[in-house]
Amino acid sequence: MSFPSTLTEAMSPTAEPKSDLLAKLSEVDRSMKVLGVFFTVCGLLWLMAGTLFALVASIKMHNVDFLGDSEFWTWGRVRSAHLNAMIYGWAFNVSFAVAPWIMARLCRTRVRFTNIFLFGGIFWNIGVVIGVYGILAGHKVGVEWLEFPAYVTPILALAFAFIGVWVILLFRWRQTGHVYVSQWYFLAAFFWLPWLYAMAQIMIVHEPARGVVQSLTNWWFAHNVLGLWLTPIAVGAAYYLIPKVLGRPIYSYYLSVIGFWALALFYNWAGVHHLIGGPVPAWVISAGTVASVMMVIPVIVVAINHHMTVVGLHREGWASPTIRFVVFGAINYTAVSLLGSAMALRSVNEITHFTHFTVSHSHHGVYSFFTMIMFGGIYYMLPRLLNREWPSAMLISLHWWTTAVGVTLMVIVLAIGGFIQGLQLNAIDPETETAAFEFLEVMRATIPYMVMRSLTGVLITIGHVAFFINIIWMLSRRAADGSESKPTLLTPGA
């Protein structure tokens, strides 16, 4: 601890000196290298597979005969394969890559027993491969979000148990007194998910609850995967990446506390709003609706916290690939959650339920919010794990523009098409007092929107290919010798 070299050190002489901190971080990065790269590559491969399934399913919505001769590629299977490859393949793997790395950095600890995590991860991916194959082969379980055939789910549950235990151990090894907000979110997420998944598997696939309780369990699980797994992972990553890249403290500790506990309190109830109109006791649905609207509290709180941290630093943010993706995701978190709260109201849900509006909403959440933040996380993490720079700023820029524009257009197109669809389905002819439109008429009216959706899907696919090339290119390069130590920025001279 020599003469203070920065203002922070001068003002707070007992804090860790910067070189000591950097030395620790370099050790953390080195010890997480294998895990981070393994899960990033697995996630990347699943992202490409899921994109392929998505395109096929999307084209089938307007060209029914497309690949119609093969039972493997029927819509009912490809659509489920897309969902499961994206969630259990891409989203879980990328969470396993980014969240534990941030956790380890915040714990300032060199990780140990990484084989436990790697072991769990390898089995997780084997399970997902078998599961997606099982769906395509026609063995799927007819419950949304739990389509994997019953024979693979024990593998997945066990694999996640290893992963979850390891992350909780990692938190136990921390060498810092203060626990940062990202750590709360990650710890909670890795604690919640094994419980959710095991519970849903037992109550739906292995020892099924009967009747209404089964569908309640289904939507309790499906919504909580979003709310108690993907959301805390992405929000936690944003809480780390925004202040880290911009070099400014998070706006308010108090808001972080309110945001975290409001999420933990309310989200668990919200899934019931998927069953509005179903044979579920009215008070259960009312409680779900109230909890969904109460989600406005954590969302506003997180929005204020993130926005007040970024405000005034937009030029720096625009130059950084990480911040571009993360802030786009954070803005969409606010948008998708407020929209979701509105959709949980009975009067709105009567229109949007069973239409493409719901599809728009789920892509808004999982892609515009979660996936975009995770892209940002990978753009920040991989150079540090590999000690290399991103090979091409042009490819990053292409990735950014195609995915940001593509997914925004997709969400808008599906929302408009879905809302019109919902209004037409509900319309009553005042004279005959029967449905004003035939079902087929309503369906034909959605076809132009389906075509547009496929086009936005092609745009997103281009972005994913750019991302894929950039990562493979980076992995196949030699390690840096320091001669190219410039950050990959998207705006020259920033």
Place this chain on the structure above:
Amino acid sequence: MSDKKLPQDKDQYPTTGEPRETFEGHGFDDDRLQRVHAQLMREKEEPSEGFSPTPLFLVFVIMILAFWGGVYMVWYSGEFSAFHFDETKSAVVAEDTGPREVDMMALGRRVYAQNCQVCHQASGEGQRGVYPPVARADWVQDNPERLIKVVLHGLEGRVEVNGNTYNNAMQAFGRLNDQQVAAVLTYIRTDPDFGNDSYPVSPELVAQVRSDFDDRRNAWTQPELEDIHGPVTGDWSPPEGEEPEEEPDPAS
């Protein structure tokens, strides 16, 4: 939990006793080392938290939302009953509108579909030589008490319907309640699809037949029924005064 606390030895080293590599630590000032860690060297500080107070408007937003949530739960609680699916059902006790009217034709159609259709077919034509018809059948248009007996206790042996002979056994349907038996008989006797131009059967009549033959366990045979009711004629009509005064609208 103070962030100012310096890490202590027990935090730095694992308690397992195994040797632990030291941090690169002091060597980090080295030029070459710094070039290898180029990304790290240009990193900003690890994130920390500011302590700005919670904005006042947020407190109001939270309070308004909590108030709205309470009101919503009270209005749409469905009395917190497991059997109320309509959230608009008011929490006050509903007015007693008396016993509910039962649509005998609808009930009869359902009972027929669940119990009779397997043998007598949806058309009521039965199956030639195996199951007698109920559509345009002399038995069905005859004395309802005969039919009630058949339904309650079953029928077996040689049976002649519309001049054709059948020899089979029909099971007893005594587990159906009076209203269900009356409904299904009313349905087959008056529904225009079956072509039987007859009159409805009342639950009271079923109850009476059921109590009169309370101890009967085995199925009826045609001769037994003929001993009580005489041969099947098909244009049987009840004695004066017993026929219902008005024919119900079959479509109702």
